[in-house]
Amino acid sequence: MRIDVVTIFPGYLAPLREALLGRAxxxxxxxxxxxxxxxxxxxxxxxxxxxxxxxxxxxxMRPQVWGEALDDVLGDxxxxxxxxxxxxxxxxxxxxxxxxxEPRLVFACGRYEGIDQRVVDEYAxxxxxxxxxxxxxxxxxxxxxxxxxxxxxARLLPGVLGNPQSxxxxxxxxxxxxxxxxxxxxxxxGREVPAVLRSGDHGAIARWRRDRALERTAxxxxxxxxALPEDALDQRDREx
Ligand code: ADE
Numbered sequence: 001m002r003i004d005v006v007t008i009f010p011g012y013l014a015p016l017r018e019a020l021l022g023r024a025x026x027x028x029x030x031x032x033x034x035x036x037x038x039x040x041x042x043x044x045x046x047x048x049x050x051x052x053x054x055x056x057x058x059x060x061m062r063p064q065v066w067g068e069a070l071d072d073v074l075g076d077x078x079x080x081x082x083x084x085x086x087x088x089x090x091x092x093x094x095x096x097x098x099x100x101x102e103p104r105l106v107f108a109c110g111r112y113e114g115i116d117q118r119v120v121d122e123y124a125x126x127x128x129x130x131x132x133x134x135x136x137x138x139x140x141x142x143x144x145x146x147x148x149x150x151x152x153x154a155r156l157l158p159g160v161l162g163n164p165q166s167x168x169x170x171x172x173x174x175x176x177x178x179x180x181x182x183x184x185x186x187x188x189x190g191r192e193v194p195a196v197l198r199s200g201d202h203g204a205i206a207r208w209r210r211d212r213a214l215e216r217t218a219x220x221x222x223x224x225x226x227a228l229p230e231d232a233l234d235q236r237d238r239e240x
Contacts, residue, residue: 003150004034004079013147024159029157039069040072063122083131180212210237
């Protein structure tokens with residue numbers, strides 16, 4: 001998968017080259033290119049923003065520089081353009097799963113009060129464009145949101161995680177939060193690992209894990225339980 005990021009703060013994206021993502025890049029599984037938006041400015045001040053029409057606080061990113069940058073970065077290769085914004089559609093695990101099969105994702109990071117809306121409208125007339133939010137809070141720009149989204153997508157790519165089952169068994173993959181996990185020693189500061197996990201009874205372990213996932217989801221995210229499809233819970237789940 002190829003990933004391009006256009007930003008006025010390329011340094012913000014440096015963590016993409018660390019740890020799991022760094023190894024995926026080194027292994028050639030993803031090709032990440034970060035571009036500085038200011039390279040496409042034409043004035044001495046390299047201005048990328050201007051005052052909003054209609055008044056109000058803050059500045060809006062100018063369409064001309066974005067148009068020139070995106071034309072160059074996009075080229076003729078098919079791609080999906082993603083614009084992080086707190087005013088976007090929520091990014092979820094389902095979004096990550098949908099994007100993981102794309103050959104190319106291009107992220108346009110806005111700062112200030114956002115990018116002139118005509119940029120989104122223009123590219124949406126010729127390619128898939130999505131305005132997405134990573135949560136109901138406001139960041140100062142889209143860069144951190146890109147780090148979040150790229151990591152969520154990259155770990156779903158074949159060969160990126162050591163054990164592919166990790167991605168399949170995560171929180172959200174079955175619509176529930178994952179339950180608690182334990183490792184050695186059996187007793188730590190007087191707290192014991194639940195006996196069932198040490199029993200070797202795989203059926204009982206699976207049932208226990210399912211119950212803990214249901215319990216945790218009911219407590220922390222009742223909205224997720226309510227959103228499960230009709231057939232997602234069996235009779236035994238309902239008894240729980
Ligand atoms: N830019 C600023 N806040 C954001 C958010 N919550 N999600 C995505 N992009 C953003």
